[in-house]
Amino acid sequence: MGPRRVLVVCATTVLLPVSACAGYTPTPAADGANTAALAEVASESPFPDEEPSESSAPPAEDEDEGVWETKWGPVSKIDRELIRKVRLASLWEMPMAQDAVQRATTAKVRQVxxxxxxxxxxxxxxxxxxxxxxxxTLPVKPTEQQQSWMSDISGSTGSAYDATYIKWLRLAHGQIFGLIGQVRGSTQNTLVRRFAEQCNAAVLNHQRLLESTGLTTPESFPDPAA
Incomplete structure (x- = not known):
């Protein structure tokens, strides 16, 4: 049984921006940027045999308000926000991580x-x-901000490529981390609660991996007030 959407009074929540994966095998880029190709591949489904619950357009405002009742418990607006933002993170971080496996100048960054x-x-x-x-409904392509990060990374070369890649991925992971904790602490939906725990484990591990490269700088971390 699918969710039965019931509109209830829902407090306005300030959401943190998120940035954590469509799979593909990249061709090593030349010194010039290859962002358009990366973004195009990022928008492709990594599971072509599945029926995706995705759309290039955002859900209608009246369809995405309030709390939805489901057999796993209520789904709040912030629950849905986390799910969509994790998907958005996947759409740019996965291609860039795979690209870095080939383009990064150090073995440590490639391994991470x-x-x-x-x-x-x-x-x-x-x-x-x-x-x-x-x-x-899930998004199918990265946001404009995420595409700008992809452009910055892809347009860099040598050690600057490694540093730029680490900077943006660590910043993005730091931004979503607070939202994950907020959802884990507040959601009444058992599916979302378990998913938040999976996200927490993955994002915490990725922050540690990125920091282990020794390339993080103050710019790699989000403003604690954000």
């Missing part, structure tokens, strides 16, 4: 990127499963 890419592929499968069960 390979682990992140693999774990994000699993996380993306999980978010698609949860969204399908809860009938939540």
């Amino acid at each position: 990127s390979e682990t992140i890419a693999s774990q994000h592929h699993t996380l993306d499968r999980q978010v698609r499963e949860v969204a399908s069960k809860l009938e939540i």
Whole structure:
């Protein structure tokens, strides 16, 4: 049984921006940027045999308000926000991690990127499963901000490539981490609660991996007031 959407009074919540995976095998980029190709591949479904619960357009405002009742418990607006933002993170971080496996100049960054890419592929499968069960529409391409990060990374070369890649991925993971905790602490939906725990484990591990490269700088961390 799918979710029965019931509109109830819902407090306005300030949401943190998120940035954590469509799979593909990139061709090593030349010194110039290859962002358009990366973004195009990022928008493709990593599971072509599945029926995706995705749309290029955002859900209608009146369809995405309030709390939806489901057999797993109520789904709040912030619950749905986390699910969509994790998918958005997947759409840009997975291609960039796979690209870094080939383009990064140090073995450490390549190793970290390979682990992140693999774990994000699993996380993306999980978010698609949860969204399908809860009938939540998912985005199919990165946001403009995420595409700008992809452009910055792809347009860099040498050691600057490694540093730029680490900066944006660590910033993105730091931004979503607070939202994950907020949802885990407040959701009454058992599916969303379990998914938040899966996200927490993955994002915490990825932050540690990115920091282990020694390339993080103050710019790699989000404003604690954000």
